[in-house]
Amino acid sequence: MTGSLRVGTRASALALTQTTTVAERISSLSGAVHELVRIRTEGDVHKGSLTQIGGTGVFVAALRDALLADRCDLAVHSLKDLPTVPAEGLNVAAIPERADTRDALCARDGLTLATLPDGATVGTGSPRRAAQLRAARPGLEVIDIRGNVDTRLARVAGLSESGPGDLDAVVLAAAGLFRLGRESVITELIDPAVMLPAPGQGALAVECRTGDAVDSPFAAALKDYDHTTTRLAVTAERAVLRRLEAGCSAPIGALATVTGDVLTLQAVVCSLDGTQLLRLARSGGDLSVDGADALGVGLAEDLLAAGAAGIAPLTAQ
Numbered sequence: 544m545t546g547s548l549r550v551g552t553r554a555s556a557l558a559l560t561q562t563t564t565v566a567e568r569i570s571s572l573s574g575a576v577h578e579l580v581r582i583r584t585e586g587d588v589h590k591g592s593l594t595q596i597g598g599t600g601v602f603v604a605a606l607r608d609a610l611l612a613d614r615c616d617l618a619v620h621s622l623k624d625l626p627t628v629p630a631e632g633l634n635v636a637a638i639p640e641r642a643d644t645r646d647a648l649c650a651r652d653g654l655t656l657a658t659l660p661d662g663a664t665v666g667t668g669s670p671r672r673a674a675q676l677r678a679a680r681p682g683l684e685v686i687d688i689r690g691n692v693d694t695r696l697a698r699v700a701g702l703s704e705s706g707p708g709d710l711d712a713v714v715l716a717a718a719g720l721f722r723l724g725r726e727s728v729i730t731e732l733i734d735p736a737v738m739l740p741a742p743g744q745g746a747l748a749v750e751c752r753t754g755d756a757v758d759s760p761f762a763a764a765l766k767d768y769d770h771t772t773t774r775l776a777v778t779a780e781r782a783v784l785r786r787l788e789a790g791c792s793a794p795i796g797a798l799a800t801v802t803g804d805v806l807t808l809q810a811v812v813c814s815l816d817g818t819q820l821l822r823l824a825r826s827g828g829d830l831s832v833d834g835a836d837a838l839g840v841g842l843a844e845d846l847l848a849a850g851a852a853g854i855a856p857l858t859a860q
């Protein structure tokens with residue numbers, strides 16, 4: 544190809560490590576040189592609560608605009624930040640093998656969910672994490688926080704050099720901490736039986752213009768890079784979210800795994816106060832992308848039939 548492959552990225556430390564890893568891999572698969580194009584997104588500019596900024600895809604829209612305006616050729620997203628409605632003219636051409644899907648408790652003094660004392664303060668900006676924390680440990684005080692990984696870790700004593708810490712713990716995605724080499728702050732990888740992750744958590748999505756996905760010097764590399772099992776799992780998880788018409792900040796968790804030739808999907812819908820958790824599972828033997836999507840839609844319908852819309856703020860009926 545003429546010129547180098549332009550890979551769009553957000554400027555945060557996490558986005559930069561994720562994008563660098565992906566860009567290097569696609570370069571080595573395609574033989575193309577690459578350059579990173581930094582894009583500022585609304586989610587980086589506004590420091591208010593995520594639920595206040597509102598709308599899905601605050602981290603994603605600016606990268607998509609840059610792709611459509613031909614300011615970059617590829618964009619790398621955290622899949623859990625990607626709206627379930629596909630963007631016109633764009634294609635998620637590769638979903639690489641997923642990292643750890645779990646949420647991570649990062650607490651002072653090595654504390655865990657079982658050993659944090661009643662009244663301990665735990666920071667998270669995610670209604671899904673807040674609800675499941677409250678359900679697991681009603682005595683904890685959940686505090687709404689946001690900011691990048693380092694800002695959040697700085698809220699806990701001893702976890703970061705940049706802050707004295709005013710909270711006892713925070714909850715973050717394990718995948719992000721591993722990618723940043725910060726896994727030493729994790730005091731517990733929370734069992735999905737206690738806390739189901741966000742749909743797509745731990746996975747990345749490589750997006751390009753639709754035409755380039757089939758006809759470009761990097762089309763074959765994207766196809767090689769795609770990881771079938773990960774794509775099946777996240778397709779099922781995201782179908783739950785789509786059918787429930789819920790966004791990435793909804794109190795909904797989902798986790799799919801492939802064991803042998805069976806795809807198993809678990810999902811939870813929580814009330815915001817964590818007093819009600821509706822948790823169901825479904826398995827299926829159709830290991831196609833359409834089969835995975837149908838499994839997710841089916842589980843969402845089971846959840847709706849069991850009263851999901853009365854528990855959480857959803858628009859689906």
Ligand SMILES: NCc1[nH]cc(CCC(=O)O)c1CC(=O)O
Nearest residue numbers: 621624715716718719744745746
């Ligand atoms: N919403 C922000 C966001 N998007 C992706 C990750 C972490 C990496 C991942 O889940 O792949 C994070 C931070 C967090 O939840 O702690």
